[in-house]
Amino acid sequence: MLNAKRVAIIGVFAALAFVVMYIEIPIFPAVNFLKYDPSDILVLLTAFIYSPTVGVIVLAIKDILFFIFKSQDIVGIAMNFAAGALFIVPAAIIYGKKNRFREILGYIIGTVAATGGMALLNMIVVPYYWKIPLEEVFKLLPWIIGFNAIKFSIDSVINGIIHRRVKNILEPDEAKI
């Protein structure tokens, strides 16, 4: 259910995620257009505590703000959104506010979905974006896969450590698991 408190919290999380997205760390020099930032942890928190739909809304607000105020790169933002959605939607659905096992399974399936899905998407997008032949993009594939696997593994571990505590603070009446 969406009450005024929840709408306010969702707005704060979207704003925080937008600011956190300014931390842009390229993990591998070979694919320095892929930049790690921890903002999807805030998105995943809202998806876990509220719902996958709320998570997608927070992800979209974060990306729209970042597009307007920082990057102005529609391809980069679309890829960030696609990666985030491929990760948080399966993770939050599988978790389903159930138990630790479902939560960990959610992280694993989410990370695999985002890593596999983004490998495919990059094969389609990168040849146009960098105007390089597909053979060249194939050489980047291990780095692209590695980047996404690392990015979403970090997000999973941090979310796994903090999500119950954050839930206890935000929704003390409902926080059981």
Ligand code: RBF
């Ligand atoms: N972000 C990801 O999390 N995974 C990706 O596979 C991914 N592929 C991208 C491919 C291209 C061509 C671009 C321009 C960006 C991509 N991004 C990806 C987003 C990037 O890491 C960064 O978040 C955005 O560019 C915003 O700075």
